[in-house]
Amino acid sequence: MLRSGALRLCAPGVLRGPRRSAAPPTRESRPPPRSFASEVIRVDLSLPNPSWSKDMRLLFDQFMKKTEDGSWKRLPSYKYVSPQRTEVKTFFPDGKPVKEDHMPQAQLFPRSLEEGLGFEYAMFHNHVENRTVCIFQGGPYLQGASGFLHGGAIATMMDSTLGVCALTAGGVAMTANLNINFRRPIPLCSVVVINSQLDKVEGRKLFVSCNVQSVDGKTLHSKATSLFVKLNPKEV
Numbered sequence: 058m059l060r061s062g063a064l065r066l067c068a069p070g071v072l073r074g075p076r077r078s079a080a081p082p083t084r085e086s087r088p089p090p091r092s093f094a095s096e097v098i099r100v101d102l103s104l105p106n107p108s109w110s111k112d113m114r115l116l117f118d119q120f121m122k123k124t125e126d127g128s129w130k131r132l133p134s135y136k137y138v139s140p141q142r143t144e145v146k147t148f149f150p151d152g153k154p155v156k157e158d159h160m161p162q163a164q165l166f167p168r169s170l171e172e173g174l175g176f177e178y179a180m181f182h183n184h185v186e187n188r189t190v191c192i193f194q195g196g197p198y199l200q201g202a203s204g205f206l207h208g209g210a211i212a213t214m215m216d217s218t219l220g221v222c223a224l225t226a227g228g229v230a231m232t233a234n235l236n237i238n239f240r241r242p243i244p245l246c247s248v249v250v251i252n253s254q255l256d257k258v259e260g261r262k263l264f265v266s267c268n269v270q271s272v273d274g275k276t277l278h279s280k281a282t283s284l285f286v287k288l289n290p291k292e293v
């Protein structure tokens with residue numbers, strides 16, 4: 058039984074729970090790995106699935122059109138990130154990268170909830186303009202104030218979008234500073250667009266900003282400025 062008006066905006070797949078829709082899945086569903094050593098699952102989760110609302114699908118299609126001339130690229134996204142497969146291993150600040158055997162259950166945080174219940178998103182990057190756009194549908198497990206998204210969930214997606222923008226433009230970097238203004242609440246299960254851009258580079262410092270807007274562009278939900286610092290290989 059639905060109590061929240063906002064929840065009615067969710068696609069039917071969300072309300073029935075994860076991976077139970079009669080509609081054919083558009084992603085390959087496979088069980089999680091026992092260990093990174095044995096297998097790294099490469100299921101691209103930034104593709105449409107039955108939990109995506111009409112707004113989410115329309116936006117996705119609009120951005121896919123923009124990829125046709127090569128100016129924009131869709132960025133694939135995976136649940137499992139093997140340290141063996143990233144530069145983090147070499148650039149980790151304390152010089153002691155976590156061994157894969159020590160974290161068999163590690164997952165990328167925004168991909169750690171079941172389909173449709175948490176963070177549903179896809180990102181697109183423009184290499185010429187150094188911009189990253191994220192289309193984001195926040196599911197029912199991300200509630201803060203009743204019927205609205207939790208500020209931490211919004212911050213997570215802003216940090217992730219800013220991070221991808223910084224990483225894509227400048228290489229391996231970590232968030233050093235993140236300033237957010239929350240202007241208007243985001244209804245649970247609605248879709249928003251996060252627009253980020255690289256503003257300035259000073260040595261290892263990457264200054265990146267973003268805003269979060271409603272699909273029609275009429276509501277500015279949040280704004281942020283951030284500083285990412287490229288990790289220093291000399292310290293390894």
Ligand SMILES: CCCCCCCC/C=C\CCCCCCCC(=O)SCCNC(=O)CCNC(=O)[C@H](O)C(C)(C)COP(=O)(O)OP(=O)(O)OC[C@H]1O[C@@H](n2cnc3c(N)ncnc32)[C@H](O)[C@@H]1OP(=O)(O)O
Pocket residue numbers: 138143145150216217220221224229230231232233234260261262284286287288289
């Ligand atoms: C992240 C790796 C990604 C791997 C990707 C692979 C998979 C891809 C998949 C999916 C992508 C998703 C993307 C997600 C993105 C999320 C990212 C996060 O949330 S990261 C977690 C939260 N952040 C921390 O835990 C950092 C903790 N802090 C640190 O480790 C250090 O402070 C660090 C590395 C940021 C800087 O330390 P120093 O020792 O290397 O550098 P110093 O000398 O302190 O600073 C360099 C310059 O920056 C300024 N600076 C540093 N921190 C500052 C601050 N907070 N405010 C202002 N300036 C600051 C300093 O004043 C200095 O400036 P002057 O060169 O002198 O001009």
